[in-house]
Amino acid sequence: MTILEAEIGQVDGVRIFLGRYDSGRWYARAYLPHARGEGASRRVRHALGFGMTSHEAARLALEWAETQRAAWGVAGSSRTADMLAAYIDHLGGVAGREPATTSTYRSLLRCHIAPAIGAIEVADVRPHMVQRMYQKMASSGALAPSSIKLVHELLSGAWKWFRELGAVDLDIMSDVATPRSRKAVTGYFPAHEVKAIREAIAPILADDSAGRNVNARSFAMAVLIALGTGLREGEICGLMRRDVRDGRLSVQRKLTESAGRPEYGIPKDSSVRNLTLPPELDEALQAHFAWQDTWMRRTGPSTPVMCSRCGQPIRPSAVSRWFTQLVRSLGISHGTFHTLRHTHATGLVAGKGNLAEVARRLGHASVNTTIGNYVHASPRDDVELAMLSGEVAKGGE
Structure with a gap:
């Protein structure tokens, strides 16, 4: 239960509030007014800890807000879906990047990543969440193994970028195993x-x-x-x-x-x-x-x-x-x-x-x-090769 919450300042137009639970734990809350694709404000909460005065907690809250300003500036929200969308926009401006690649990334984000982890704050995403998402993609057959690898490629690059922005402290993707490709049973329709x-x-x-x-x-x-x-x-x-x-x-x-x-x-x-x-x-x-x-x-x-x-x-x-x-x-x-x-x-x-x-x-x-x-082998190929092998063994008779 919260017993105190008061505005303590703004960072680039983002209102920062300081609050405390009845347990004595302090937290900071940021109100993001321009979340991507939404009209309403979004609230991002960050735990600060126990055993400090209100002045010390306020200082830590504003310091945290300063570390997040770059991420809030590019995405307008710290939700994973919005941050990934901002990263893909960033890739679109990189020289030599194929437009088809960024288009594929947007499609993967919209159809597969956002429904799974898109609503989670980017700082709260954990390796096991990503691993579980990969497993569901593979077991449901929603994506081919090569497409799941593309998802992994997108997330790996994104988390490195998030660290550069200061949006996250750790690169969680370093603890996520690369999806393994499985060979298709057949590559053609008989x-x-x-x-x-x-x-x-x-x-x-x-x-x-x-x-x-x-x-x-x-x-x-x-x-x-x-x-x-x-x-x-x-x-x-x-x-x-x-x-x-x-x-x-x-x-x-x-x-x-x-x-x-x-x-x-x-x-x-x-x-x-x-x-x-x-x-x-x-x-x-x-x-x-x-x-x-x-x-x-x-x-x-x-x-x-x-x-x-x-x-x-x-x-x-x-x-x-x-x-x-x-x-x-x-x-x-x-x-x-x-x-x-x-x-x-x-x-x-x-x-x-x-x-x-x-x-x-x-x-x-x-x-x-x-x-x-x-080009894929068919059962008939083996029969024809057997016949040919017999002719070769006979000296071409």
Whole structure:
């Protein structure tokens, strides 16, 4: 129970109060008037200790407030979510930092970190809280191991920055174990799973009702494009009508999400390229455009291939979420939208496609990337190699 609390001064417009519990313990409280995204004040409390006079406690309270002024100035709040948002803003101004990286950090903060530890004062976060958050992310399947490592990378850099600002006394991340990657059971969808996925999206693509199920049809079309071309989700969402012409597809841009807003950029590794479309996919795209013409007020060369009802491009994160829900509903317990890219690459190589041409279609700078990351062995490979081994053993007879 508090028996005393009185204002003792201000630090950069932040009102500082001194209080004492009935146990005799003193504390300082700061009222932060401009918390990020909030209109109301936020209160931050700091324990000072026992056995001191009010003058000594007031001096310690103001000294503590001085150490926090840098953190309050950049974030407007000492909550973990606000401090991390300020750190990401700081990274955005660092020369050489990829905009896509800060965009990914913002998405991870908003969707995964903030719900877990965002409301906790940054000075009160402990290593076991972060470790428990990692464990929940991994066990729920909400994030891939590589994404959990990105979360760790973000938090590790942030806590070093917080120490420089004086917002925390210790770098708690030095006591948090780096998340361990686990190798995926399979990196591609086998034939029976591809068949199940295609059967699931077929009714959606066949529904030609004007303006109905706009997002679902765009999502289904994205799946068909990924299976037929191996494009990344950002590249698919960045496609415009002018990129599809005479049976060919031009990959000129990708769509990313920066600070919650969609932005166009150059494809990964500057992999601008032209691809010949499978006839079935070309026909499906032309049917998709004809369907869009029945309900969109105006279409043209710059109309997004994947667009919402209002004509805006659909975001890659929305496509990924929809696809994950689709495959889980089909009883497929593994894989994400990016697995469609693995499936496409593996199918081309299994069909004896030229590796150099496969790498070009996928937008890889090196064939080694194609072999190391996107080509997966199938049971049929072992059988074919056994037959070949038998021929070699016979001297090629």
